[in-house]
Amino acid sequence: METAVAGLIQIKNIELCADYDFVMPLEHMSASEPSSKLKTVKASCQTCRLRDLCLPIGLAPDEIGKLDKLINRRQRVRTGQHIFRAGKPLHFLYAVRSGFFKAYEVSNDGIEQINGFYLGGELLGLDAIGSGSHQCSAVALDDGEVCEIPFDALETLVREIPTLQRQFHRILSREITADHSIMKLLGSMSAEQKLAVFLTSLSARFNMLGYSPTSLFLKMSREEIGNYLGLTLETVSRTFRKLQDDGLLDVQRRHIQIRDLKALQQMTEIGHCNH
Amino acid sequence: METAVAGLIQIKNIELCADYDFVMPLEHMSASEPSSKLKTVKASCQTCRLRDLCLPIGLAPDEIGKLDKLINRRQRVRTGQHIFRAGKPLHFLYAVRSGFFKAYEVSNDGIEQINGFYLGGELLGLDAIGSGSHQCSAVALDDGEVCEIPFDALETLVREIPTLQRQFHRILSREITADHSIMKLLGSMSAEQKLAVFLTSLSARFNMLGYSPTSLFLKMSREEIGNYLGLTLETVSRTFRKLQDDGLLDVQRRHIQIRDLKALQQMTEIGHCNH
DNA sequence: CGCGTCCGTTGATCAAAGTCAAGGTACGCT
DNA sequence: AGCGTACCTTGACTTTGATCAACGGACGCG
CATH class of the missing domain: 2.60.120.10 (Jelly Rolls)
Known part of the structure; x- marks a missing residue:
């Protein structure tokens, strides 16, 4: 922390x-x-x-x-x-x-x-x-x-x-291709995948700016994350919990410590999508 | 028909x-x-x-x-x-x-x-x-x-x-603003609303090209519609059925006759969204 | 310091849509 | 014409995530 x-x-x-x-x-x-x-x-x-x-x-x-x-x-x-x-x-x-x-x-x-x-x-x-x-x-x-x-x-x-x-x-x-990724996310990913994509994307962008890719401080509320990802704030909260229980993250409210970035990135790709 | x-x-x-x-x-x-x-x-x-x-x-x-x-x-x-x-x-x-x-x-x-x-x-x-x-x-x-x-x-x-x-x-x-509409659709609309948006959008575009805004022939399969809207093909099929039962559409496979365009457009706006 | 508010967490329940499965219909091809 | 395939429909069941509700911690303010 x-x-x-x-x-x-x-x-x-x-x-x-x-x-x-x-x-x-x-x-x-x-x-x-x-x-x-x-x-x-x-x-x-x-x-x-x-x-x-x-x-x-x-x-x-x-x-x-x-x-x-x-x-x-x-x-x-x-x-x-x-x-x-x-x-x-x-x-x-x-x-x-x-x-x-x-x-x-x-x-x-x-x-x-x-x-x-x-x-x-x-x-x-x-x-x-x-x-x-x-x-x-x-x-x-x-x-x-x-x-x-x-x-x-x-x-x-x-x-x-x-x-x-x-x-x-x-x-x-x-901007268009980025929106297309989000469309893919919104249309075909599980809550867990959505959050994984969200975090790895933030991680990559922070990294590009020269900051730690694994230690994130979120500036937005659970509700805002949910709104962006097409989830409710409760689901966002529970999914953070799940990822923490699986050992991928440490979640301290808005302080996120990524424990296993590789695994997170893999969740992003693997196709346990629905349709 | x-x-x-x-x-x-x-x-x-x-x-x-x-x-x-x-x-x-x-x-x-x-x-x-x-x-x-x-x-x-x-x-x-x-x-x-x-x-x-x-x-x-x-x-x-x-x-x-x-x-x-x-x-x-x-x-x-x-x-x-x-x-x-x-x-x-x-x-x-x-x-x-x-x-x-x-x-x-x-x-x-x-x-x-x-x-x-x-x-x-x-x-x-x-x-x-x-x-x-x-x-x-x-x-x-x-x-x-x-x-x-x-x-x-x-x-x-x-x-x-x-x-x-x-x-x-x-x-x-x-193209960016259009993608933003789709993101909103994917993230916060019910299957019925999604289909209403899809049909009214197609209707408007056909109309702009000089064709009937109410008599549509869909060139894509149910699966493709579902893929685009973040739904399964079965849900698309059932939702078409629902809209037909409600008197908004006549559905004959890919031939869609819009019976109540106003009502469809209203479904698009009204906020019985989830989050 | 104590109070109130905002935000996040957790639990119980419910509903919408996904999944699996079984036909049915239209259309193209031989 | 008859067959086969691709697509669509419909039904039964399951699952994910939404909803409703209660609570707890952090933080700001008086």
């Missing part, structure tokens, strides 16, 4: 990046977001430690410079704050620099549906491009930072820099 | 478009596809009746001309033929001109997962952009035609024509 806590701290540390001055704190989200106190700083892909995971992959230094000029600011976001809301016009895409975000929709019957969780290096707001307004809302489940990318300017730059264009298309396409 | 058959015939008619000469029949898919006899013709967006649904939306006539130059051919595809296979490198995207297509993946445990069904005006192969090779296979469930769009050339043209760029990005983004 001490290690789990260490994992947590590590996750939080990603946002520490010394070489930027804070520009004046700014009330960004006006009336509709009374609790917002988003600090903004000049963003820089040049020195961002996520530049090999994010939009700038493969860009030459001068091209990254152009991209930097376009991304005017980096925003600090506190837990519980929204970066955008469903229905609002699309002005920016948001690149996650640090923290942990949830994208969700609320249907007119008032039921929430979580579309995904987003970590460092991932892009939020792509589903808004089709209609020009955000389909989902995005909220921080942990303190973090996002880079604000003006969409129109990005499209213009994308026309100038083929490598950037290619990368942008890749990102859009990968 | 006669009307259902009429619907079917109508669907097939879309591929009749008199003003193109058939170029020589061509063995397109070489060794791996022994049954292929794909005839190809010069494609033309200019005169395509789907130009307001497809990639050329909003383009000026001269811009459509440029797009035409790039899309070198239109291919006839017979029922059961593949247009591409998972694992093959991405050379082309395919715009459906007519017919009915299924995109699916087979995981290494041999289980098929259907990602979607594609009708006229829709684009196949978008999930290949991320990795550069096709993630899924695409097969015709009915005779039809597809336009072959060289992806590299498309990216180049997209850089030249902002309107085309915008439209391409919209299409990619809409």
Whole structure:
């Protein structure tokens, strides 16, 4: 459990990046977001430690410079704050620099549906491009930072820099393939498999960001996990228990210690699906 | 039931478009596809009746001309033929001109997962952009035609024509939002709701193409519907029965006559979801 | 420090959909 | 025409996970 806590701290540390001055704190989200106190700083892909995971992959230094000029600011976001809301016009895409975000929709019957969780290096707001307004809302489940990318300017730059264009298309396409995996999960996996996929996916993403792949601190509740995986919160809880009893995990509420990552990954593949 | 058959015939008619000469029949898919006899013709967006649904939306006539130059051919595809296979490198995207297509993946445990069904005006192969090779296979469930769009050339043209760029990005983004709807469906709807969504979606798409929104001829088996919706084929069959007993449908195997579209659409929204 | 709230756990019960099995129907092929 | 196969339907039974309910621990706040 001490290690789990260490994992947590590590996750939080990603946002520490010394070489930027804070520009004046700014009330960004006006009336509709009374609790917002988003600090903004000049963003820089040049020195961002996520530049090999994010939009700038493969860009030459001068091209990254152009991209930097376009991304005017980096925003600090506190837990519980929204970066955008469903229905609002699309002005920016948001690149996650640090923290942990949830994208969700609320249907007119008032039921929430979580579309995904987003970590460092991932892009939020792509589903808004089709209609020009955000389909989902995005909220921080942990303190973090996002880079604000003006969409129109990005499209213009994308026309100038083929490598950037290619990368942008890749990102859009990968969002599609990721959704296809989730569709497979939702349509044909048992509760146990779903949770195994969920954990191994988180594990891999944390690992990519340089954190422990086995010591996870979950930023979301059991209910949110269940919502995302098509399960009830009780089933999520019981399934965590089951995986713990089988010796695959140590579960201490939101601190998850993966004891047997191999076995978890195998559960992901093996076809004891239903249909 | 006669009307259902009429619907079917109508669907097939879309591929009749008199003003193109058939170029020589061509063995397109070489060794791996022994049954292929794909005839190809010069494609033309200019005169395509789907130009307001497809990639050329909003383009000026001269811009459509440029797009035409790039899309070198239109291919006839017979029922059961593949247009591409998972694992093959991405050379082309395919715009459906007519017919009915299924995109699916087979995981290494041999289980098929259907990602979607594609009708006229829709684009196949978008999930290949991320990795550069096709993630899924695409097969015709009915005779039809597809336009072959060289992806590299498309990216180049997209850089030249902002309107085309915008439209391409919209299409990619809409694929994402469509997948999100399916995720919601898979994660939180009852069998009855799933089928209602499935039918109303098909109905709307047929309608958009100019066909009857109430008289559907399904090109896929119960098993394929179930696979897509996260149900077994038996449940699909029973649920069709239930909807028929409730007076919403007439079901004659694959001929579906929608008796109460309004009611079907309402089932789609109402929140007797589970979690 | 003590209280209240939120979140997670656990148990008992129930229902929806999966599984297994047995026909039935349409359609293509010889 | 007759046969065979693939697909669909229907029934009986089982199972997984949802639902309802009670409780317990952690944390924040007065």
